[in-house]
Amino acid sequence: MIAKPHSIDVRQHILDTAQRIIGGKGFAAVGLNEILGAANVPKGSFYHYFESKDAFGEALLESYFETYLADLDRRLSAPGRPMVDRMMAYWQNWIHTQGDCDAECKCLAVKLGAEVADLSEAMRAVLDRGTKAIIKRLGQALEEGMADGSLKVAGPAFSTAETLYQTWLGASLMAKISRSATPLEAAMRATRMMLHLDPPH
């Protein structure tokens, strides 16, 4: 564990660059050349940091979910405001991030899920763990919301969290296909309904 000047930097730099490009074009459609060219990293270096393109994809998804979950935690644990607000702000932000960026899909679960699930068992496993972690947190948030009295859901919180996440995944897919935000707005309406907060908010 010597303080390496480049190691971590270069590795992460490749991952960050790749996330933008692969988030836009998909996994199989993008070649190493394009990524490494954009990152200004010689091709030869790649296999020093990653064992294969497959292993690289695994690392890419791990890196993605790591920052995603950290951000999610930050958003859902923001103190002071009732949980409804935090949660609805999260969905609102989903609309925001998925809506404007057509080229670079911010949500890799949406962009890569279907493509990669049958392509690489390792990548599928990371996606599985990542999405399960997201749903788990959403479920905990719902329970917190019921505890602080700002939320009320029918049935177990985890079940609702699962359905909510699935709905937003599907809506994001439809948003990509239709190149419009209306599917996301439909998801927002459905979310309000599931959480029984039609009157206010």
Place this chain on the structure above:
Amino acid sequence: MIAKPHSIDVRQHILDTAQRIIGGKGFAAVGLNEILGAANVPKGSFYHYFESKDAFGEALLESYFETYLADLDRRLSAPGRPMVDRMMAYWQNWIHTQGDCDAECKCLAVKLGAEVADLSEAMRAVLDRGTKAIIKRLGQALEEGMADGSLKVAGPAFSTAETLYQTWLGASLMAKISRSATPLEAAMRATRMMLHLDPPH
């Protein structure tokens, strides 16, 4: 073999074979050689029937939605039974088709949607038209169900149809990622809830 010119046969044979393979591996990850090899069609023929791989993908999706919509119409117009039954049978069948086949994803909207939307404008357009047509039919079915008294939904039928379809898309994506049917079962519970038929059925 058959007196009828091969035109239609061969063309459709290529499309059918491709649907299986591409439904399993995705669009970019599959080369023409693999498809044509499996279909026992020489490469030279391919470019007689299709202008390019891109145009071929377009035709593939068109063919897919054509048969999908025909099947959907058949299912939803089955006479005799109330619309709830027909509709729930449709979702049940969704679980059935998406659940068992891991390799060849039957629903190309799920498998190719995210990948292709940013790859080919033509293919995206077909997906857009196809999914909109499905939602439209589901909305009409919901209205029929309200007319025959077997269904009751909150708000406009089209809105509910949109949300239902999105939920099932998302659930199918999660089913692929988790390699299990539980997301689809969650979608089924959510569907029952949205249609207010928790007690019976």
Place this chain on the structure above:
DNA sequence: AAACACGATTAGACCAGTCGTCTAGTGACG
């Protein structure tokens, strides 16, 4: 301090595979 050792990093060769083109060739039917 100079030479060395050795792992970290890079450069580029490598071949299999990509899409798409193109010329020959087949065979059915007017």
Place this chain on the structure above:
DNA sequence: CGTCACTAGACGACTGGTCTAATCGTGTTT
């Protein structure tokens, strides 16, 4: 026969991921 829809598959220009050999950087030894 002649025509034309269709088949056959070699070919080219290119890109894919992978790997070996050379280079660089840094700490150690003398």
